[in-house]
Amino acid sequence: MNKKVIHYFSGIFISLFVGMHLFNHVWGILGAEKHIALMNHLRVVYRNPLIETLLLLAVLVQIISGLLLFKEVRKKSVSFFNKLHVYSGLYLAIFLIIHVSAILGGRLVLKLDTNFYFGVAGLNTFPLNLFFIPYYGLAVFSFFGHIAAIHSKKMQKSVWGVSPVSQSKIILIISFIFIMLIFYGVTNGFQGVNIPKEYKVLVGN
Secondary structure (H helix, E strand, O other), X not given: OOHHHHHHHHHHHHHHHHHHHHHHHHHHXXXXXXXXXXXXXXXXXXXXXXXXXXHHHHHHHHHHHXXXXXXXXXXXXXOHHHHHHHHHHHHXXXXXXXXXXXXXXXXXXXXXXXXXXXXXXXXXXXXXXXXXXXXXXXXXXXXXXXXHHHHHHHOOOXXXXXXXXXXXXXXXXXXXXXXXXXXXXXXXXXXXXXXXXXXXXXXXX
């Protein structure tokens, strides 16, 4: 199989996890306890040793193949969705390197449960949130943007009178809805979350 095929199928596998992960974060609107409870149920699936190993391998394959494809096609990208496809992919590759490293470091080095509080510590601490808000926001947008760009290429027919390009624009609108819902949940309605003592090491306390 060539790089594009490998990248495509590893991306589908990762997207199944990301879909669960984003839904879990939206669930945070109901509070940290509900978020953690749902996470514990979902972890039965993705913390399974076999699934987790395959997921980490898929992430590695996705990053390497994505960077190689970026080098090949970035100068050929002209249209908005072509550029969105290329640069959202680049951001996701960078994000995955940082994010997966942080999660593994939290689990293996700091011996922390990388749950709700691990993810939101920086988002609820000034001035760290000046980095983490765009960092996470762009990650969610890039995920949906990548899907929207692929959809604009693959989809050939209108649905209910909506053209493929307009469908892709709707996906981008959905991304902003997800971003606002997630930030609302992980910041306790933008009022801030009280970070447990053991997680304050993440913010220098």
